Amino acid sequence: MQEIELKEIKKDYRSNEAYKSLRTNIEFSGEDNKVLVFTSCTPNEGKSTVTLALAQSLAEAGKKVLFIDADLRKSVLAGRHKVHGQLKGLSHFLSGQTELGEVMYRVKDTNMVMIFAGVVPPNPAELLGGKRFESLLTSARKAYDYVIIDAPPLGSVIDAAIIAKQSDASVLVISANTVSHKFAKVVKEQLEKSGCPILGVVLNKVDMAQNKYYGKYYGTYGDYGRVEEEKV
Numbered sequence: 001m002q003e004i005e006l007k008e009i010k011k012d013y014r015s016n017e018a019y020k021s022l023r024t025n026i027e028f029s030g031e032d033n034k035v036l037v038f039t040s041c042t043p044n045e046g047k048s049t050v051t052l053a054l055a056q057s058l059a060e061a062g063k064k065v066l067f068i069d070a071d072l073r074k075s076v077l078a079g080r081h082k083v084h085g086q087l088k089g090l091s092h093f094l095s096g097q098t099e100l101g102e103v104m105y106r107v108k109d110t111n112m113v114m115i116f117a118g119v120v121p122p123n124p125a126e127l128l129g130g131k132r133f134e135s136l137l138t139s140a141r142k143a144y145d146y147v148i149i150d151a152p153p154l155g156s157v158i159d160a161a162i163i164a165k166q167s168d169a170s171v172l173v174i175s176a177n178t179v180s181h182k183f184a185k186v187v188k189e190q191l192e193k194s195g196c197p198i199l200g201v202v203l204n205k206v207d208m209a210q211n212k213y214y215g216k217y218y219g220t221y222g223d224y225g226r227v228e229e230e231k232v
Contacts (some may be wrong), residue, residue, distance in 0.1 A: 001101060005108045022050075022202065023057045026146075029199050034141050037070075037149040037167040037196070039160035041187045044203040045175035048077055048150050051079065055148040059112040063145040068136075070163055071152045072124035075117035085231045089118025093136070094127040100136065113144075129162045137166050155179075156186045164196035173202045 026036065038054075040047040048071070055067040069077050072091050092098045093115075105114045121127055140147045149167065151160035164170050170191055174184055191198055 001104050001106050001113070002177060003108050004105045004114070005159065006114075006154055019044050019053050019057045023061060025200065026054070026058070027061075029225045031198075033169040033199070034145065035137055035147040035149070035167045035169075036199070037163045037170045038202075039151045039154045039164075040131055040173045040175075041155035041171065041184055042175075043074070043156065045153070045178060047153070047158050048175040050149060050173050050202055050204055051150040052077065055146075055212075058112070058146050059107075059110045063111060064087060064111045066140050066144045066147045067112060068147065068149045069115065069117040070119050070149050070159070072121055072127065072159070073157060074120075077116060077150070087116055087118070089116035091121045091127065092126070093118075093129060094132050095100035095121060096132070100139075100158070114148055123147075125157070125159055125162055128159055129165075134166055144173055154190055155183065161190060161194045163226065164191060164194035167196050169199045170194075170196045171199050171202060173204055173214075175205045176203055176207065179206070 022030045026033070038047055039050040046187060052067065055065050060229045067182075068090065069075050090103060093100055093103045103115050103118070105116070106112075107114060109201050137147065151163050154160040154172075162172075170190065172183055172184075172188060188198065198215065
């Protein structure tokens with residue numbers, strides 16, 4: 001298994017505490033919730049950053065984590081973290097071009113293993129609904145404490161619902177003041193149709209300067225981030 005080094009996600013005091021809170025809620029959601037899929041309503045809500053930061057937080061807490069970038073249509077993770085070289089990913093494995101071990105990358109100095117999305121295939125939904133992906137998740141349940149899956153926005157494509165059918169639970173990431181309540185409700189209902197329990201919602205990109213409670217409580221700690229976690 002190859003080793004890679006990821007670009008560090010910048011977290012200030014407030015966002016770091018929010019990720020710890022999210023991690024704790026995940027850990028207390030039940031021992032059967034091992035395979036978790038994260039999706040959003042639309043692109044650019046910060047889903048991939050939140051999902052990867054959670055996976056790293058779980059690994060820092062001593063958990064053995066497999067992070068799967070399942071956005072086969074428009075992944076940003078490999079480019080954002082400047083992972084270079086002949087990178088083979090999930091699409092290569094699901095299409096039968098490689099074996100599983102060839103697409104798994106151990107993150108340096110952590111308990112986390114990553115599978116990147118790979119090249120954009122012509123049939124992402126079919127690949128994610130196939131036997132090879134099901135087999136991957138079945139084996140991963142036995143080998144890891146948590147399998148964190150970063151799925152495409154459910155408000156744009158159906159892929160997240162397909163993945164949710166094979167997952168233990170799901171989480172919806174919503175950017176504050178970006179998505180209407182009506183649209184978020186439609187996406188939530190679509191996710192519920194998969195039969196996968198929804199653990200809650202991560203409210204992201206919150207303007208904490210407008211939140212008097214948090215501003216007063218954390219005021220002595222300086223300038224903080226914009227991640228808030230909320231149970232549904």
